[in-house]
Amino acid sequence: MDIDTGYTQSELMVAAASRQIADGEVVFVGMRLPLLGFLVAKSLQAPNAVGVYELGIIREMVAPEPILTMGDLPNLYRSQWLADTRDTMSLLQQGLVDVSFIGGAQVDRFGNLNTTQTGGDGTAITRLPGSGGACDLACLAHRHIIIMAHEKRRFVPRVDYITSPGYGDGKGWRESVGLIRGGPAAVITTLGVFIFDPETCEMVLASVHPGATVDMIAEQTGWPVRISTYLSQTDPPTRQELSALRRFDPERYWTGK
């Protein structure tokens, strides 16, 4: 079937997220765009990836029908294991989860993520939903990928509240607070993809999405952006990626914009 190869910002982000999953990896799958990223990866380069879902589901097969939440019944159908939340978190805590995906309202240059509250310190608080499993994923997976909208109010010098720890204030921080592994590996935004400098643990711009520019990214980031010497353009979603994605989000509920 021929498909429309025009794509939305969300479709580009899902495609970029799906490419972070290698075949055979164990993936802790979060709600919204990550849910789709996992399904796209499973359908293409990572058919042997295993999905772990915090509500107590381990899956090898993709759901037989499109789903909007992890708890939609097609996502329970013929699971590898239906279990307790504690079991999925135990796999994570043991170190058996390779990669996870989380989103947020605020992120800083060290990849600390806030989904709990903004403001405070004398200013009015804006309350957000909270951690869910995000704090656990950021603490205990071997690596995690952050997916979020790129706006200056979200890309701040220092987050108002650390819901999901990144690299704290730099190298050595995770070890010093007692975290035993992990840390953010990439940040996929509406404008580009960042990775982290292994020496300083700071975010470094690795690729710019088609249609975006370094200047646009600098303008929407609350600190001086560091740019990789290997800066590239993000590959647009392939025909295969778009086709898989639209199979799982046929009404474009998640990826319409």
Added chain:
Amino acid sequence: MATSKLMSMADAVSRWVPDGSSIALGTTLETAIPFAAGHELMRQGKKGLTLIGPISDILFDQLIGAGCVQRVQAAWVGNVITGVGYNFRRAVEEQRIVVEDHSNLTVSLALQAGAMGVTFLPCRTALGSDLYMTNPGLKTVVCPFTGQKHAAVAAIVPDVAIVHVQRSDVFGSAHAWGNMGISREACMASRHIILTAEEIVSTELITRDPNRILTPGFKVSAVVHAPWGAHPSPMPGCYNRDHAVFIDYQKQSRTPELFASWTEKWIHTVSSIHEYVACIGNACSRLSITHHDITEPVDYGY
């Protein structure tokens, strides 16, 4: 001879959930949320409740909006497919409720500690996070064997767990299947349990498959027959998720005035689950299971 614990929703909530109770509910995350029981709490105008749960898909937001809640011990409160829970947000920002922020792992372990009869459990999550700032039930502890730092999660012992199951006998032995979330530890930890069930069945039917039983029946205080009691959340084996209700709720909770109209329509003019089912009538066939997948029986004989 055991006594039947079968009672109406109104009686179960009135008898076992006095004002000021701490309640674990929504323990299966996106599935099997006990909406019918939650709506009865609102109908009876409960006050000063503490809500305990992992993520909460709009039920906590509804109870908060109705003024039933004083404190929340949870990992996430909102609307899973739309994001923010407006009542929750307003109540926190206006300092009408206290929130103790957990992660899904720490709230599970708090209940597991309660279930095991210990005062805390260690884990390796939350270290370096600010959850410690907004949750007095989290501290750090040094392992006496290895010297490694761990997070310590204080036990939670709820007054009552409210859990929706597929089928129960009248004594509180019940089958639950699908993903389990934190339901098992929530039931084990709680002083009382209210089971709401799609179907009331014989004790024989339940005890012929004891591996599928949620929790020991002797711990259960009340059993309520509540078909469609988890709607609009999905109930494995019974019905699919009613996405439209969650999407509409976002609009209908945007302001206190809109939420008051929502409450009038869905809580105060509906007196029971049976009337509720009549109200959602058209949805019932749309949400029914169309792709059945019946498992093989197993042999428990001797």
